[in-house]
Structures are given as structure tokens and as C-alpha cells.
Amino acid sequence: MMKGVVTVLVLALACSLASAYDPSPLQDFCVAINDSSSSHAVFVNGKFCKDPKLATADDFFFSGLNTPRDTSGRLGSNVTLLNVDKILGLNTLGISLARIDFAPYGLNPPHIHPRATEILVVLEGTLYVGFVTSNPENRLFTKVLNAGDVFVFPIGLIHFQFNPGHTNAVAFAGLSSQNPGLITIANAVFGSNPPINPDVLAKAFQLDRNVVNYLQKKF
Numbered sequence: 001m002m003k004g005v006v007t008v009l010v011l012a013l014a015c016s017l018a019s020a021y022d023p024s025p026l027q028d029f030c031v032a033i034n035d036s037s038s039s040h041a042v043f044v045n046g047k048f049c050k051d052p053k054l055a056t057a058d059d060f061f062f063s064g065l066n067t068p069r070d071t072s073g074r075l076g077s078n079v080t081l082l083n084v085d086k087i088l089g090l091n092t093l094g095i096s097l098a099r100i101d102f103a104p105y106g107l108n109p110p111h112i113h114p115r116a117t118e119i120l121v122v123l124e125g126t127l128y129v130g131f132v133t134s135n136p137e138n139r140l141f142t143k144v145l146n147a148g149d150v151f152v153f154p155i156g157l158i159h160f161q162f163n164p165g166h167t168n169a170v171a172f173a174g175l176s177s178q179n180p181g182l183i184t185i186a187n188a189v190f191g192s193n194p195p196i197n198p199d200v201l202a203k204a205f206q207l208d209r210n211v212v213n214y215l216q217k218k219f
Helices: 001-020 185-190 198-205 210-217
Strands: 042-044 047-049 076-084 096-103 107-112 118-124 126-132 140-146 152-155 158-162 169-175
Touching: 076 107, 096 158, 107 185, 118 126, 118 140, 118 198, 126 152, 126 169, 140 152, 185 210, 198 210
Parallel strands: none
Antiparallel strands: 042 047, 076 096, 096 169, 107 158, 118 152, 118 169, 126 140, 126 158
């Protein structure tokens, strides 16, 4: 009886680990299709796939990533993510790409990607980057990157990028999922819908309730 229970637990753990990341494809590609009514569509990995015989080069193509993005927003940064929604051929391939533009003192604020490790390379300018490990250590790893430097942010950990310079900065990032997901910490905590009870946040952050109310109005 005990062996049977152990076997079930091991299998359950193996299944949970196997489904924790994008599954490996069992065919060359599985181009996503938005028209689920097609008689040739098959549902795979959260997307309907077109008949491989109908795939074209445009399904694997995107143009314009060389163009600077607008960084006039309040954070002074702009992320252009090329995931499966932008390049349909990425479906089941377990990868995506992002361009990140920074104005001087621009910030890509603390956030996590729940489904992807990120590897970032700086093309122009200087970036101060870092990530924080999980509880209980909450250890901070930081580095100042210049053009040509590379840094890795492990899956699911809080990380950030900040431009401390007087000139613009540009970086490109590869992510190990066709849909890495994004949770910006401040937005999630203080801008949730509906709002988290201020008493909860006041206790969690050891803040006055009025400060919490102010922060919730900001987000």
C-alpha cells in the first residue's frame, strides 16, 4: 500500500515539474492561428495551430525592432515584447524576445516573469540591473552593465533595470517562454482590481493606512 502511495506521489511530482515550463514540441512547428473556426485548426499549448502546410515565412517574421520607442512616459522606459501574440510561429517553441528602451534615469520597475528566465544584453548606454532571491535570504544581486554586457535574471525572481546615465540606453532580452508573463510588483500590490484592503497592506509594509491609501490612488 505504502509503495503505491509513494509511486503516485512521485508521478504527481514528475507531472507537475514537466508542466512547469513550456512543453517541448513534437513537430517542427505549430504556428498559432487566431481563427479557431478553421477546420484545419488544432488546439496546442493555449493556441490553435494552423495546418503546417499552410504556414508561410511571415508566420516567423517581425520587422521594425530597430526603431527607437517612445520613452516619454512616467517611468522613462518602453518594453516591446515579441511573444507568440506578435510572432505566431513562436507557438510551442518556448522563446520570446524584447527590446527595452530607456530615457536618462528611465526605469523598468521591479517585476517578475512567472514562466521565464531572462537573458539581457545592453546595446547602448549603461544600465544598473539586479534581482532578489526568494525568502528567507532575499539576497540582492546587482551589476552595472555597459554596451556588450550580458546579465541573467532567473525565472520567477523579482528584477529590475535602471538607466543611471545622462544618455538613452537600449537593451534586448531573450525569455525562455513563448508567453513569459509579467507581474509588476507595485502595480499588482497597490493597483489590484478590486483593491487589496488597506489594512492588509499597512500591516504587511508597516505603513500608516493613509500612506497606503495614497499609494493605491497612484496606481
